[in-house]
Amino acid sequence: MGAVNFVTTIFWMRAPGMTFFRMPVFVWSVLSAQLLQLVNLPSLTGALILLLFDLNFGMQFFKPLENGDPIIYQHLFWFYSHPAVYIMTLPAFGIFAEVLPAFSRNPLFGYRSLAVASLGIAVVSIFVWVHHMFTSATPSWMRILFIVTSILVAVPTGVKAFGWTATIWKSKLHLETPMLFAMGGAAMFLLGGVTGVMLAAVPFDIHVHNTHFIVGYFHYIVFNTITMAIFTAIYFWFPKITGRMYPEGWGKLHFWLTFISANLTFFPMLPVGLQGMVRRISSYDRRYQGWNVIASLGGFLLGVSILPFIGGNMVGSWLYGTRAVNNPWHATGLEWTTTSLPPQDNFDEIPVVKRPPCDYGYPKYSVIEPPDYHQLEH
Amino acid sequence: MDNIIGYRESSTSQNEPENNWRRYFSFSTDHKVIGVQYMVMSFIFFLVGGLLAMVIRAKLITPQSNVVDRPLYNGLFTLHGTIMIFLWIIPFNAGISNYLVPLMIGVRDIAFPLLNAISFWMIPPRGILLLSSFLLPNGTAQSGW
Numbered sequence: 001m002g003a004v005n006f007v008t009t010i011f012w013m014r015a016p017g018m019t020f021f022r023m024p025v026f027v028w029s030v031l032s033a034q035l036l037q038l039v040n041l042p043s044l045t046g047a048l049i050l051l052l053f054d055l056n057f058g059m060q061f062f063k064p065l066e067n068g069d070p071i072i073y074q075h076l077f078w079f080y081s082h083p084a085v086y087i088m089t090l091p092a093f094g095i096f097a098e099v100l101p102a103f104s105r106n107p108l109f110g111y112r113s114l115a116v117a118s119l120g121i122a123v124v125s126i127f128v129w130v131h132h133m134f135t136s137a138t139p140s141w142m143r144i145l146f147i148v149t150s151i152l153v154a155v156p157t158g159v160k161a162f163g164w165t166a167t168i169w170k171s172k173l174h175l176e177t178p179m180l181f182a183m184g185g186a187a188m189f190l191l192g193g194v195t196g197v198m199l200a201a202v203p204f205d206i207h208v209h210n211t212h213f214i215v216g217y218f219h220y221i222v223f224n225t226i227t228m229a230i231f232t233a234i235y236f237w238f239p240k241i242t243g244r245m246y247p248e249g250w251g252k253l254h255f256w257l258t259f260i261s262a263n264l265t266f267f268p269m270l271p272v273g274l275q276g277m278v279r280r281i282s283s284y285d286r287r288y289q290g291w292n293v294i295a296s297l298g299g300f301l302l303g304v305s306i307l308p309f310i311g312g313n314m315v316g317s318w319l320y321g322t323r324a325v326n327n328p329w330h331a332t333g334l335e336w337t338t339t340s341l342p343p344q345d346n347f348d349e350i351p352v353v354k355r356p357p358c359d360y361g362y363p364k365y366s367v368i369e370p371p372d373y374h375q376l377e378h
Numbered sequence: 379m380d381n382i383i384g385y386r387e388s389s390t391s392q393n394e395p396e397n398n399w400r401r402y403f404s405f406s407t408d409h410k411v412i413g414v415q416y417m418v419m420s421f422i423f424f425l426v427g428g429l430l431a432m433v434i435r436a437k438l439i440t441p442q443s444n445v446v447d448r449p450l451y452n453g454l455f456t457l458h459g460t461i462m463i464f465l466w467i468i469p470f471n472a473g474i475s476n477y478l479v480p481l482m483i484g485v486r487d488i489a490f491p492l493l494n495a496i497s498f499w500m501i502p503p504r505g506i507l508l509l510s511s512f513l514l515p516n517g518t519a520q521s522g523w
Contacts, residue, residue, distance in 0.1 A: 005497075006479060014485025030475045088463070091471045140497050141447050171420060185393040226467055227424075234417075241414065241477060265435075282451040284440045292438050299435035303428055335481035345486045353484065 029094030032122035044080035077319025078129040092229030103179035111165035120156035150200035177251030178236035192220030239324030243341035250312025256304035264298025291363030407491035417474025423465035
Protein backbone atom coordinates (compact mmCIF):
# COMPACT_ATOMS: atom_id res chain seq x y z
CA MET A 1 0.00 0.00 0.00
CA GLY A 2 2.79 2.34 0.87
CA ALA A 3 4.41 1.53 -2.45
CA VAL A 4 1.33 2.49 -4.48
CA ASN A 5 1.21 5.72 -2.54
CA PHE A 6 4.79 6.71 -3.25
CA VAL A 7 4.74 5.70 -6.90
CA THR A 8 1.53 7.61 -7.54
CA THR A 9 2.81 10.67 -5.74
CA ILE A 10 6.11 10.70 -7.60
CA PHE A 11 4.58 10.05 -11.00
CA TRP A 12 1.62 12.41 -10.92
CA MET A 13 1.99 15.09 -8.26
CA ARG A 14 5.38 16.73 -8.81
CA ALA A 15 5.60 20.52 -8.52
CA PRO A 16 5.63 22.55 -11.75
CA GLY A 17 9.06 22.38 -13.36
CA MET A 18 10.08 19.30 -11.37
CA THR A 19 10.89 17.09 -14.34
CA PHE A 20 12.13 13.56 -13.76
CA PHE A 21 15.73 14.61 -14.23
CA ARG A 22 15.34 17.44 -11.73
CA MET A 23 14.23 15.11 -8.95
CA PRO A 24 16.79 14.56 -6.17
CA VAL A 25 18.55 11.18 -6.29
CA PHE A 26 16.84 10.26 -3.03
CA VAL A 27 13.46 10.48 -4.77
CA TRP A 28 14.80 8.39 -7.64
CA SER A 29 15.96 5.70 -5.27
CA VAL A 30 12.68 5.69 -3.35
CA LEU A 31 10.85 5.36 -6.66
CA SER A 32 13.02 2.41 -7.72
CA ALA A 33 12.69 0.72 -4.34
CA GLN A 34 8.93 1.08 -4.26
CA LEU A 35 8.51 -0.16 -7.83
CA LEU A 36 10.55 -3.19 -6.81
CA GLN A 37 8.34 -3.68 -3.77
CA LEU A 38 5.26 -3.57 -5.99
CA VAL A 39 6.62 -6.22 -8.36
CA ASN A 40 8.08 -8.66 -5.86
CA LEU A 41 6.14 -8.54 -2.62
CA PRO A 42 3.14 -10.57 -3.93
CA SER A 43 5.33 -13.66 -4.29
CA LEU A 44 6.22 -13.59 -0.58
CA THR A 45 2.60 -13.03 0.39
CA GLY A 46 1.59 -15.97 -1.78
CA ALA A 47 4.31 -18.17 -0.32
CA LEU A 48 3.28 -17.32 3.23
CA ILE A 49 -0.38 -18.07 2.52
CA LEU A 50 0.55 -21.44 1.04
CA LEU A 51 2.78 -22.11 4.05
CA LEU A 52 -0.08 -21.24 6.40
CA PHE A 53 -2.29 -23.78 4.62
CA ASP A 54 0.49 -26.34 4.83
CA LEU A 55 1.07 -25.93 8.53
CA ASN A 56 -2.48 -25.48 9.76
CA PHE A 57 -4.89 -27.02 7.28
CA GLY A 58 -3.03 -30.16 6.24
CA MET A 59 -2.27 -29.14 2.68
CA GLN A 60 0.97 -30.23 1.04
CA PHE A 61 2.40 -27.55 -1.19
CA PHE A 62 5.88 -27.75 0.30
CA LYS A 63 5.98 -31.10 2.13
CA PRO A 64 8.51 -33.39 0.45
CA LEU A 65 7.00 -36.60 1.85
CA GLU A 66 3.62 -35.85 0.32
CA ASN A 67 4.73 -34.87 -3.19
CA GLY A 68 5.19 -31.23 -2.25
CA ASP A 69 8.32 -29.36 -3.17
CA PRO A 70 10.18 -27.31 -0.53
CA ILE A 71 12.37 -25.82 -3.27
CA ILE A 72 9.32 -23.99 -4.62
CA TYR A 73 9.02 -22.29 -1.25
CA GLN A 74 12.66 -21.25 -1.45
CA HIS A 75 12.07 -19.84 -4.93
CA LEU A 76 8.99 -17.89 -3.87
CA PHE A 77 10.69 -16.68 -0.71
CA TRP A 78 13.88 -15.47 -2.35
CA PHE A 79 12.04 -13.95 -5.31
CA TYR A 80 10.90 -11.36 -2.79
CA SER A 81 13.65 -11.50 -0.23
CA HIS A 82 16.52 -10.82 -2.52
CA PRO A 83 14.99 -7.62 -3.94
CA ALA A 84 14.09 -6.77 -0.34
CA VAL A 85 17.79 -6.21 0.24
CA TYR A 86 17.75 -3.60 -2.50
CA ILE A 87 14.49 -2.12 -1.26
CA MET A 88 16.38 -1.46 1.97
CA THR A 89 19.65 -0.38 0.37
CA LEU A 90 18.40 1.96 -2.37
CA PRO A 91 17.11 4.68 0.01
CA ALA A 92 20.46 4.45 1.81
CA PHE A 93 22.25 5.12 -1.50
CA GLY A 94 19.90 8.04 -2.06
CA ILE A 95 20.74 9.49 1.35
CA PHE A 96 24.48 9.32 0.61
CA ALA A 97 23.90 11.04 -2.72
CA GLU A 98 22.11 13.90 -0.94
CA VAL A 99 24.58 14.41 1.89
CA LEU A 100 27.95 13.98 0.17
CA PRO A 101 27.56 16.90 -2.30
CA ALA A 102 26.12 19.18 0.41
CA PHE A 103 29.23 18.89 2.59
CA SER A 104 31.85 18.80 -0.14
CA ARG A 105 30.24 21.77 -1.93
CA ASN A 106 30.68 19.95 -5.22
CA PRO A 107 27.97 19.11 -7.75
CA LEU A 108 26.88 15.49 -7.56
CA PHE A 109 29.10 13.70 -10.07
CA GLY A 110 27.11 12.08 -12.89
CA TYR A 111 23.65 12.92 -11.57
CA ARG A 112 21.88 11.27 -14.50
CA SER A 113 23.89 8.09 -14.33
CA LEU A 114 23.29 7.83 -10.56
CA ALA A 115 19.57 8.32 -11.07
CA VAL A 116 19.37 5.72 -13.81
CA ALA A 117 21.63 3.36 -11.84
CA SER A 118 18.94 3.25 -9.13
CA LEU A 119 16.49 1.92 -11.69
CA GLY A 120 19.22 -0.35 -13.06
CA ILE A 121 19.81 -1.91 -9.65
CA ALA A 122 16.08 -2.39 -9.25
CA VAL A 123 15.67 -4.11 -12.62
CA VAL A 124 18.72 -6.38 -12.41
CA SER A 125 18.01 -7.39 -8.82
CA ILE A 126 14.73 -8.99 -9.90
CA PHE A 127 16.77 -11.62 -11.75
CA VAL A 128 19.30 -12.70 -9.14
CA TRP A 129 17.32 -14.61 -6.52
CA VAL A 130 18.67 -18.08 -7.29
CA HIS A 131 22.11 -17.09 -5.97
CA HIS A 132 20.75 -17.78 -2.47
CA MET A 133 20.03 -21.33 -3.55
CA PHE A 134 23.32 -22.43 -5.13
CA THR A 135 23.47 -25.29 -2.65
CA SER A 136 19.80 -26.32 -3.05
CA ALA A 137 20.34 -28.78 -5.91
CA THR A 138 20.24 -26.02 -8.51
CA PRO A 139 21.02 -27.28 -12.04
CA SER A 140 24.36 -26.07 -13.33
CA TRP A 141 23.00 -24.05 -16.27
CA MET A 142 21.00 -22.05 -13.75
CA ARG A 143 24.05 -21.55 -11.58
CA ILE A 144 26.00 -20.02 -14.47
CA LEU A 145 23.10 -17.78 -15.41
CA PHE A 146 22.72 -16.47 -11.91
CA ILE A 147 26.45 -15.93 -11.37
CA VAL A 148 26.32 -13.63 -14.38
CA THR A 149 23.27 -11.68 -13.23
CA SER A 150 24.55 -11.42 -9.66
CA ILE A 151 27.85 -9.99 -10.80
CA LEU A 152 25.92 -7.70 -13.14
CA VAL A 153 24.31 -5.97 -10.13
CA ALA A 154 27.78 -4.80 -9.21
CA VAL A 155 27.83 -2.61 -12.35
CA PRO A 156 25.11 -0.05 -11.42
CA THR A 157 26.21 -0.32 -7.79
CA GLY A 158 29.76 0.45 -8.85
CA VAL A 159 28.47 3.45 -10.81
CA LYS A 160 27.01 4.71 -7.54
CA ALA A 161 30.19 4.16 -5.55
CA PHE A 162 32.29 5.90 -8.21
CA GLY A 163 29.78 8.73 -8.33
CA TRP A 164 30.12 9.34 -4.59
CA THR A 165 33.90 9.16 -4.75
CA ALA A 166 34.09 11.55 -7.66
CA THR A 167 31.73 13.93 -5.86
CA ILE A 168 34.05 14.35 -2.89
CA TRP A 169 37.19 14.14 -5.06
CA LYS A 170 39.56 17.10 -4.57
CA SER A 171 37.05 19.10 -2.58
CA LYS A 172 37.38 20.62 0.83
CA LEU A 173 35.38 18.37 3.10
CA HIS A 174 33.39 19.76 5.97
CA LEU A 175 33.28 16.95 8.49
CA GLU A 176 30.05 17.64 10.30
CA THR A 177 28.30 14.64 11.83
CA PRO A 178 26.06 13.77 8.83
CA MET A 179 29.10 13.88 6.55
CA LEU A 180 31.08 11.62 8.90
CA PHE A 181 28.27 9.08 8.93
CA ALA A 182 27.85 9.28 5.15
CA MET A 183 31.56 8.79 4.47
CA GLY A 184 31.84 6.00 7.03
CA GLY A 185 28.82 4.22 5.60
CA ALA A 186 29.95 4.61 2.00
CA ALA A 187 33.45 3.39 2.84
CA MET A 188 32.17 0.32 4.65
CA PHE A 189 29.77 -0.37 1.79
CA LEU A 190 32.89 -1.01 -0.26
CA LEU A 191 33.84 -3.93 1.99
CA GLY A 192 30.25 -5.22 2.07
CA GLY A 193 29.94 -4.86 -1.69
CA VAL A 194 33.24 -6.57 -2.47
CA THR A 195 32.48 -9.56 -0.24
CA GLY A 196 29.07 -9.64 -1.92
CA VAL A 197 30.66 -9.99 -5.36
CA MET A 198 32.87 -12.76 -3.94
CA LEU A 199 29.77 -14.58 -2.78
CA ALA A 200 28.18 -14.30 -6.21
CA ALA A 201 30.68 -16.88 -7.52
CA VAL A 202 29.45 -20.45 -7.06
CA PRO A 203 32.76 -22.09 -6.07
CA PHE A 204 33.33 -19.57 -3.30
CA ASP A 205 29.70 -19.54 -2.23
CA ILE A 206 29.56 -23.31 -1.79
CA HIS A 207 32.63 -23.13 0.40
CA VAL A 208 31.34 -20.45 2.77
CA HIS A 209 27.62 -21.26 2.59
CA ASN A 210 26.03 -21.11 6.05
CA THR A 211 29.17 -19.84 7.76
CA HIS A 212 29.81 -16.67 9.71
CA PHE A 213 31.30 -15.18 6.52
CA ILE A 214 27.73 -14.65 5.32
CA VAL A 215 26.76 -13.14 8.67
CA GLY A 216 29.69 -10.74 8.53
CA TYR A 217 28.95 -9.80 4.92
CA PHE A 218 25.29 -8.97 5.39
CA HIS A 219 25.90 -7.10 8.62
CA TYR A 220 28.35 -4.94 6.69
CA ILE A 221 25.42 -4.15 4.40
CA VAL A 222 22.53 -3.85 6.85
CA PHE A 223 24.35 -2.28 9.77
CA ASN A 224 27.47 -0.61 8.48
CA THR A 225 25.84 0.74 5.34
CA ILE A 226 22.10 1.02 5.87
CA THR A 227 22.01 1.90 9.56
CA MET A 228 24.86 4.38 9.06
CA ALA A 229 22.81 5.91 6.24
CA ILE A 230 19.82 6.07 8.56
CA PHE A 231 21.87 7.95 11.16
CA THR A 232 23.15 10.20 8.35
CA ALA A 233 19.57 10.99 7.46
CA ILE A 234 18.61 11.60 11.08
CA TYR A 235 21.43 14.08 11.61
CA PHE A 236 21.11 15.76 8.22
CA TRP A 237 17.35 16.36 8.37
CA PHE A 238 17.20 16.71 12.18
CA PRO A 239 16.89 20.53 12.01
CA LYS A 240 14.10 20.24 9.46
CA ILE A 241 12.14 17.55 11.28
CA THR A 242 12.46 18.79 14.86
CA GLY A 243 13.17 22.49 14.38
CA ARG A 244 16.22 22.20 16.67
CA MET A 245 19.95 21.80 16.10
CA TYR A 246 21.63 18.78 17.64
CA PRO A 247 24.82 19.18 19.73
CA GLU A 248 27.72 18.61 17.34
CA GLY A 249 30.14 17.16 19.93
CA TRP A 250 27.79 14.39 20.99
CA GLY A 251 27.14 13.62 17.34
CA LYS A 252 30.85 13.17 16.61
CA LEU A 253 31.27 10.99 19.71
CA HIS A 254 28.34 8.89 18.52
CA PHE A 255 29.89 8.50 15.09
CA TRP A 256 33.33 7.40 16.27
CA LEU A 257 31.95 4.96 18.83
CA THR A 258 29.61 3.46 16.24
CA PHE A 259 32.20 3.28 13.49
CA ILE A 260 34.88 1.63 15.60
CA SER A 261 32.62 -0.80 17.42
CA ALA A 262 30.71 -1.78 14.27
CA ASN A 263 33.96 -2.79 12.62
CA LEU A 264 35.08 -4.59 15.78
CA THR A 265 31.82 -6.53 15.80
CA PHE A 266 31.36 -7.48 12.19
CA PHE A 267 34.87 -7.74 10.77
CA PRO A 268 35.89 -10.78 12.89
CA MET A 269 32.95 -12.70 11.46
CA LEU A 270 34.60 -12.69 8.03
CA PRO A 271 37.86 -14.53 8.94
CA VAL A 272 36.13 -16.81 11.42
CA GLY A 273 33.64 -17.76 8.72
CA LEU A 274 36.41 -18.49 6.24
CA GLN A 275 37.94 -20.80 8.86
CA GLY A 276 34.63 -22.66 8.88
CA MET A 277 32.55 -21.52 11.84
CA VAL A 278 28.93 -22.35 10.98
CA ARG A 279 26.26 -19.75 11.58
CA ARG A 280 23.11 -20.20 13.73
CA ILE A 281 24.91 -22.32 16.33
CA SER A 282 25.14 -21.71 20.04
CA SER A 283 28.38 -23.54 20.81
CA TYR A 284 31.51 -23.89 18.71
CA ASP A 285 35.00 -25.26 18.53
CA ARG A 286 37.51 -23.74 20.96
CA ARG A 287 39.87 -22.55 18.18
CA TYR A 288 37.31 -19.97 16.98
CA GLN A 289 37.13 -18.26 20.35
CA GLY A 290 39.63 -15.43 19.72
CA TRP A 291 37.66 -13.73 16.96
CA ASN A 292 34.39 -14.32 18.80
CA VAL A 293 35.61 -12.53 21.90
CA ILE A 294 36.52 -9.49 19.78
CA ALA A 295 33.13 -9.59 18.08
CA SER A 296 31.28 -9.86 21.38
CA LEU A 297 33.19 -7.01 23.02
CA GLY A 298 32.61 -4.93 19.89
CA GLY A 299 28.94 -5.79 20.11
CA PHE A 300 28.69 -4.55 23.69
CA LEU A 301 30.51 -1.35 22.71
CA LEU A 302 28.00 -0.96 19.88
CA GLY A 303 25.26 -1.14 22.48
CA VAL A 304 26.99 1.62 24.44
CA SER A 305 27.41 3.73 21.29
CA ILE A 306 23.69 4.36 21.08
CA LEU A 307 23.74 6.14 24.44
CA PRO A 308 25.28 9.44 23.21
CA PHE A 309 22.66 9.42 20.49
CA ILE A 310 19.73 9.09 22.89
CA GLY A 311 21.20 11.07 25.78
CA GLY A 312 23.23 13.73 24.02
CA ASN A 313 21.33 14.29 20.85
CA MET A 314 17.70 13.44 21.38
CA VAL A 315 17.23 14.54 24.99
CA GLY A 316 19.96 17.20 24.82
CA SER A 317 18.55 18.95 21.78
CA TRP A 318 15.03 18.65 23.11
CA LEU A 319 15.96 20.41 26.35
CA TYR A 320 18.77 22.75 25.31
CA GLY A 321 18.82 22.73 21.49
CA THR A 322 19.05 26.03 19.65
CA ARG A 323 16.31 26.77 17.16
CA ALA A 324 17.27 25.68 13.65
CA VAL A 325 17.23 28.11 10.75
CA ASN A 326 15.45 27.11 7.56
CA ASN A 327 18.54 25.93 5.73
CA PRO A 328 21.40 25.27 8.18
CA TRP A 329 23.56 23.33 5.69
CA HIS A 330 22.94 25.77 2.82
CA ALA A 331 21.83 22.78 0.81
CA THR A 332 19.83 22.79 -2.39
CA GLY A 333 16.54 20.97 -2.55
CA LEU A 334 12.96 22.06 -2.04
CA GLU A 335 12.72 20.77 1.52
CA TRP A 336 15.16 23.46 2.64
CA THR A 337 13.09 26.30 1.19
CA THR A 338 10.25 25.88 3.64
CA THR A 339 10.42 26.66 7.34
CA SER A 340 12.11 24.30 9.79
CA LEU A 341 9.26 22.37 11.14
CA PRO A 342 7.45 22.68 7.84
CA PRO A 343 3.98 24.21 8.08
CA GLN A 344 0.84 22.12 7.87
CA ASP A 345 0.66 22.37 4.07
CA ASN A 346 4.44 22.18 3.53
CA PHE A 347 4.70 25.28 1.32
CA ASP A 348 2.90 28.59 1.37
CA GLU A 349 2.73 28.40 -2.38
CA ILE A 350 3.88 25.51 -4.50
CA PRO A 351 7.42 26.31 -5.67
CA VAL A 352 8.36 26.41 -9.33
CA VAL A 353 11.55 24.49 -10.05
CA LYS A 354 13.94 25.96 -12.57
CA ARG A 355 17.24 24.30 -11.74
CA PRO A 356 18.78 20.83 -11.73
CA PRO A 357 19.35 19.21 -8.30
CA CYS A 358 22.59 19.22 -6.33
CA ASP A 359 24.14 22.01 -8.41
CA TYR A 360 26.62 23.09 -5.77
CA GLY A 361 29.50 25.16 -7.02
CA TYR A 362 28.56 25.46 -10.71
CA PRO A 363 29.82 28.85 -11.79
CA LYS A 364 26.60 29.38 -13.73
CA TYR A 365 24.40 28.78 -10.73
CA SER A 366 26.67 29.51 -7.79
CA VAL A 367 24.04 31.32 -5.82
CA ILE A 368 24.40 29.23 -2.68
CA GLU A 369 27.32 30.18 -0.53
CA PRO A 370 28.69 27.51 1.79
CA PRO A 371 27.64 28.08 5.39
CA ASP A 372 29.95 29.44 8.05
CA TYR A 373 30.94 26.14 9.59
CA HIS A 374 32.47 27.69 12.70
CA GLN A 375 29.18 29.25 13.53
CA LEU A 376 27.42 25.90 13.12
CA GLU A 377 29.59 24.35 15.80
CA HIS A 378 27.99 26.49 18.47
CA MET B 379 10.64 37.74 -1.63
CA ASP B 380 13.16 35.40 -3.21
CA ASN B 381 15.74 33.90 -0.88
CA ILE B 382 19.29 32.96 -1.76
CA ILE B 383 18.27 29.67 -3.33
CA GLY B 384 16.06 31.54 -5.73
CA TYR B 385 12.80 30.09 -4.46
CA ARG B 386 10.14 32.07 -2.72
CA GLU B 387 10.57 31.64 1.00
CA SER B 388 7.65 30.56 3.17
CA SER B 389 6.24 33.33 5.25
CA THR B 390 4.98 32.15 8.60
CA SER B 391 1.91 34.37 8.63
CA GLN B 392 -1.12 32.09 8.14
CA ASN B 393 0.53 28.77 7.45
CA GLU B 394 1.97 28.19 10.93
CA PRO B 395 3.75 24.93 11.73
CA GLU B 396 1.61 23.20 14.29
CA ASN B 397 4.07 22.35 17.03
CA ASN B 398 2.01 20.21 19.33
CA TRP B 399 3.51 16.92 20.48
CA ARG B 400 0.11 15.33 20.99
CA ARG B 401 -0.43 15.05 17.25
CA TYR B 402 2.38 12.49 17.10
CA PHE B 403 0.22 10.14 19.15
CA SER B 404 -2.94 10.65 17.16
CA PHE B 405 -4.35 9.08 14.01
CA SER B 406 -3.12 11.80 11.69
CA THR B 407 -3.11 11.78 7.89
CA ASP B 408 -0.35 14.40 7.63
CA HIS B 409 2.62 12.76 5.89
CA LYS B 410 5.06 14.55 8.21
CA VAL B 411 3.38 13.25 11.35
CA ILE B 412 3.20 9.74 9.91
CA GLY B 413 6.86 9.98 8.95
CA VAL B 414 7.88 10.89 12.49
CA GLN B 415 5.64 8.16 13.92
CA TYR B 416 7.32 5.60 11.66
CA MET B 417 10.82 6.78 12.59
CA VAL B 418 10.34 6.93 16.35
CA MET B 419 8.55 3.59 16.50
CA SER B 420 11.15 1.83 14.40
CA PHE B 421 13.91 3.31 16.57
CA ILE B 422 12.30 1.74 19.65
CA PHE B 423 12.28 -1.61 17.89
CA PHE B 424 15.92 -1.02 16.90
CA LEU B 425 16.78 -0.80 20.60
CA VAL B 426 14.87 -4.02 21.30
CA GLY B 427 16.59 -5.81 18.42
CA GLY B 428 19.94 -4.50 19.64
CA LEU B 429 19.32 -5.92 23.11
CA LEU B 430 18.56 -9.33 21.57
CA ALA B 431 21.80 -9.09 19.58
CA MET B 432 23.77 -8.38 22.75
CA VAL B 433 22.32 -11.47 24.41
CA ILE B 434 23.40 -13.48 21.35
CA ARG B 435 26.93 -12.06 21.56
CA ALA B 436 27.01 -12.76 25.30
CA LYS B 437 26.21 -16.37 24.54
CA LEU B 438 28.88 -16.61 21.83
CA ILE B 439 31.70 -15.07 23.88
CA THR B 440 32.73 -18.52 25.13
CA PRO B 441 32.51 -21.81 23.18
CA GLN B 442 30.13 -23.42 25.67
CA SER B 443 28.02 -21.12 27.76
CA ASN B 444 24.66 -21.27 29.41
CA VAL B 445 23.57 -17.65 29.33
CA VAL B 446 20.38 -18.77 27.60
CA ASP B 447 19.23 -22.27 26.68
CA ARG B 448 19.35 -23.44 23.08
CA PRO B 449 15.69 -23.08 22.00
CA LEU B 450 15.66 -19.56 23.39
CA TYR B 451 18.95 -18.81 21.59
CA ASN B 452 17.40 -19.95 18.31
CA GLY B 453 14.39 -17.76 18.97
CA LEU B 454 16.62 -14.82 19.85
CA PHE B 455 18.49 -14.69 16.58
CA THR B 456 15.36 -15.41 14.55
CA LEU B 457 13.59 -12.47 16.14
CA HIS B 458 16.73 -10.33 15.99
CA GLY B 459 16.76 -10.72 12.20
CA THR B 460 13.04 -10.24 11.79
CA ILE B 461 12.89 -7.17 14.03
CA MET B 462 15.91 -5.49 12.50
CA ILE B 463 14.66 -5.97 8.93
CA PHE B 464 10.90 -5.62 9.20
CA LEU B 465 10.60 -3.33 12.22
CA TRP B 466 13.70 -1.14 11.91
CA ILE B 467 15.13 -0.70 8.43
CA ILE B 468 11.98 -1.01 6.33
CA PRO B 469 9.72 1.14 8.57
CA PHE B 470 12.47 3.69 9.01
CA ASN B 471 12.93 3.95 5.26
CA ALA B 472 9.18 4.26 4.90
CA GLY B 473 9.22 7.03 7.52
CA ILE B 474 12.05 9.07 6.06
CA SER B 475 10.59 8.66 2.56
CA ASN B 476 7.18 9.71 3.85
CA TYR B 477 8.64 12.80 5.42
CA LEU B 478 10.96 13.85 2.62
CA VAL B 479 9.49 12.80 -0.72
CA PRO B 480 6.55 15.25 -0.70
CA LEU B 481 8.86 18.03 0.52
CA MET B 482 11.50 17.22 -2.09
CA ILE B 483 9.17 17.18 -5.07
CA GLY B 484 7.05 20.06 -3.83
CA VAL B 485 3.60 18.66 -3.08
CA ARG B 486 1.32 19.30 -0.14
CA ASP B 487 0.74 15.70 0.88
CA ILE B 488 1.11 12.19 -0.43
CA ALA B 489 -1.41 10.85 -2.93
CA PHE B 490 -3.58 8.77 -0.55
CA PRO B 491 -3.15 10.15 3.00
CA LEU B 492 -5.66 7.84 4.69
CA LEU B 493 -4.10 4.74 3.14
CA ASN B 494 -0.75 6.01 4.34
CA ALA B 495 -1.99 6.30 7.93
CA ILE B 496 -3.54 2.83 7.81
CA SER B 497 -0.32 1.26 6.59
CA PHE B 498 1.52 2.84 9.51
CA TRP B 499 -0.97 1.70 12.14
CA MET B 500 -0.64 -1.91 11.01
CA ILE B 501 2.95 -2.00 12.23
CA PRO B 502 2.66 -1.60 16.03
CA PRO B 503 0.27 -4.59 16.36
CA ARG B 504 2.67 -6.57 14.19
CA GLY B 505 5.59 -5.76 16.47
CA ILE B 506 3.65 -6.55 19.62
CA LEU B 507 2.53 -9.89 18.16
CA LEU B 508 6.13 -10.74 17.25
CA LEU B 509 7.52 -9.89 20.66
CA SER B 510 4.68 -11.55 22.57
CA SER B 511 5.75 -14.87 21.09
CA PHE B 512 8.43 -14.93 23.83
CA LEU B 513 5.61 -15.57 26.30
CA LEU B 514 4.17 -18.58 24.47
CA PRO B 515 4.78 -22.04 25.98
CA ASN B 516 6.51 -23.24 22.81
CA GLY B 517 8.64 -20.14 22.60
CA THR B 518 9.27 -18.05 19.49
CA ALA B 519 9.81 -19.13 15.92
CA GLN B 520 13.18 -20.86 15.71
CA SER B 521 13.63 -21.15 11.99
CA GLY B 522 16.66 -18.90 11.89
CA TRP B 523 17.28 -15.94 9.66
